[in-house]
Amino acid sequence: MGTDEDGWGADRPRPGPGSPILEALLENARSRQHLGRRLDGAGERLGTDFLGDLVRHGPVLESLRREPLDRREIEERLDVSRATSHRLTQWLDDQGLVEKVEGRFQLTGRGEAVADEVLRFEANVGTVHRLGPLLDAICEDHQEFVVEPFVDATVTVAAPDAPYRPVERFVALVDDSGTFRGFNTTHMAPLVLGAFHQRLFDGTDSEVIYLPSIVEKLFETYPERAAEAVERGHLTLRTRDDLPYGLALFDDRVGIGGYDERTGQMQVFVDTDSPIAREWAERVYASVRADSEPIDADRFESLGG
Template structure:
């Protein structure tokens, strides 16, 4: 197996160029990911930390803030919407008014600009905490390398985990998505699926247009197991293999979905596979794949 290292200066330059700006939503998510680890330092430097009791009060008023995000409500509507007493709704609105989060217009409570921003951040916080709980198996599996992984677009993702009674559920989920996709792009710290799954590799070699980035020794093992079929698929342009010395986790981009896999370091088995059809998640995955690909080497067919 020989690595093709021909001098392709123009192609390399274009591949290694900075990624073009993404959608405003993706750029916002990425900016949050880049700055979150420094937020504590920035807040400390500003010397204006918000007290934890006050933050707790804001979260406790999350339901009424969320209700007012939809439209202004009078006190009776707040009581019906949240199923609370008149005294409770009065206490809610008084507190929100003291904080400058609402104003009363024509008998209805309406969020101020400040209140709307706070209400949106409370919802974002809840969504991210919920997503972190759902993605716990994945985050635990990739915790050393997940700085570039963003959880926001995976809020409604399908999470498939290995179980004692069925340890291959994540692999089966992945294989089912490959079977229903005409294309597959991605990278992985180990084989996309166990090498013993001959039908899967036949699908990759013959039916699915595939571009995969592997660790060098993983690519070598693939050629050792399927020397003729892998070489023929590469020669036909049906399979593109690239190698990189380090990879963070497993990423797969299908026709309609994107997925991230976490693996057991000792057994190499997929422990969890998380996939979604979210447009921002796809944009993120495309961006990460392009970045990893730009730092990888193309692999020729299996001549030594």
């Protein structure tokens, strides 16, 4: 699926505005690919040595972000020597990031902003590392994926001795939820998992967006049960010719699945109860749904056979 310069599908309607926090995250994600050129144009590139120094001073910046500290408290908080604490605070003072007031070091306004950015950098890099299997699986479309809301997400990865671990996590969340909405490039769970599909047909109010071929396969495997669920209004099926990855919205959590392109097997499932992640997922789902088509009654009858 092609994406425009803002990261949204070129053939996809843009959703309405979200909360200020989400809008800021999305704008940051959209501008990342252009940020290097903007910095070059402004002549604002910082040396890698200076950036490395900022990261190395992250622990003392974080400590001072909480409260002003004297030298002895810095030594105890960071478990460093007097010489090291002197070196740390001297460098921060030289950069205009700290000032000494009544014997205590406190961050300047500039220092507070830098401390926040260093902590954000650490959190985002750590999140990217944890989400690596997912990002590898959805790399062609990850301009639409916002990392920050998933900082404390549960990441479930398939292993040689536990290949169905991500699917099991997904099914457990479906079992705990009264409603379910999502889209996927393949079946939400392998068709052989009858218990899951029984839940989908009878136990959970569901709306699923699939590729047309996946809907056909679903009705081939469960012709009567699928048709009955649709006729009762318990299951709503829609189709779209192209989908970016797997997205699931439960009552209290949202999740994203990454799949092996060759086998179609879920390789990783990431889920969270973060409110911002929820808002992001609702926004993405709404935009995909708006570009999907419902399957009419005649189509259900032909698929049900």
